[in-house]
Amino acid sequence: MERIIRLSKGRETCPGGVAWVFSRASGSSWGGCVANASSDALVLFGATGDLARRKLWPALYRLSLPFSEQCSPLIVAVGLPGLGREGFEKFVTSAVHDMCGPSDGVTVHGLLARTCYIEGDTARRDTMDEVARALRAADRSVYFLGVPPPLASGTIATMGAVRLPPGSVLVEKPFGNDLHSARALNESLLKVFSADSVLRMDHYLGKEAVENLLAFRFCNPFLAAAWDRNTISRVQITHCESRGVDTRGSLYEEIGAVRDVVQSHLLQLVGTVAMEAPADGTAEAFRERIAQALARVRPVEPGRLVRGQYAGYRAEAGVARDSAVETFAALRLDVDAERWRGVPFLLRSGKGMAATAIEVVVDFVPAERRLWFAGEDPGPARLRFRLGGHGGAVLTVNARRPGADPGPMPVDLAFDLEAAGPSWEAYTHLLADAIHGRTGRFVSMRTVEESWRIVAPALDVRDAPLPYARGSWGPEEAAGLPGADGWCAPL
16 A cells, blocks of 8 residues: 655755655565564664765665665654755765766665754754654654764653554664673663564675575575584684774774674674574574574683784874774684584684684594595695675685695685676665564574674673784784694685
8 A cells, every 4th residue: 555645844955845655565474473563664774874875875876766665754864963954865875976987867866855854952852752653654663773882872862751652663883881781781672672672683684695605505406404513623804994983983982893893793604603503584583593592602702712903003193192992802602502512613803804704614634544545634724705895705625636746735616606697785684584584694682692692702802902014914822723624815
């Protein structure tokens, strides 16, 4: 069914007399988990911030294209004062052009035409009253909490004090700063929203390359049968960036590498690799198995943790001259499960590194026997999942070397996700899911709690991080963490 909403002109922010047209999609059974109905409005708190520029507006543009999933709710964009309507429209147009390349002007115009822009402090009652007026014809909304963590509590409290349409709230990672603050944030949200309407975002769960890892595991019985300590010798997870903190120095001072990447992204991947087979194919069954897997991970031991800080970090804008914040973290984790007994999970994340890459590497146990015609032992087989810009997978197996020297040689069997067809960026999936009431790609509170429990000892470390040169692989001390075989260099 189609509805037309007309909003009267507000403080020069909502175009007067404009008709917003949108489709009321029915609830979808995608993913086997529908906890929420579809929404006819989307509220973006922090609509003019860096995240909105890089991710949210490009995602909404993609969802508005003719070939995409039909996803055209009323949008209420709340930004800080200063831009005005004209400046806001230039901001959105520039964001779409910068992140999506040459854009369809008609689609951008349509996106802006159904967007009401409001300027103000999200913790102030008058700002939230204006949001409520903009939503007066909406039945159900999605509220994206894209404000800095210190402002989140005030925004949530103001939302609870104003009569807003019911709906879901999207909360960006990190969800809290530790276990205690995560629980406090959750309690404040539950005063305003029902438990199944709190959607905790980790954009890794929207990555098609991460879902590809699940497809490899559970859609190939031969691989599922080999997924344990009898066949796998170790698991390595790398998230490295060649760039530094750029203009995010003051923000990074509040979080560091452990909170920024390890607690969220990397432990989500640990849960995905280590999980048991779900009871069924529903999204909720997968989420439960990931939480159960993380519940079996021991907290990181100080002796198995290396923290580093790249040379020059303290000179970055917004960074304290005596900062002890880590820009690199490497750790070794153990999983107390029979499937993984004795198999190390090696994690590392850093900025200012030798390369930019996101990978999960599974090393298999080497063959026990040498072939009669080969003069050397074969190396271990390896399965590498590439989760970055060129997602896909590479299976490295052993084959006979041609010619007079018939020793074993590694052969790569590669799958390029991008070559298989057009893909969606993670935020495109996540925003569409939130609007259409699909919860499978969002993080459960139990997973959040287990993740903070695992990294808690790393958050209590007060020693200064070890220095490392930009363009390297981190502090020298990290090289010995995996043992004699060392780290697997990313492709």
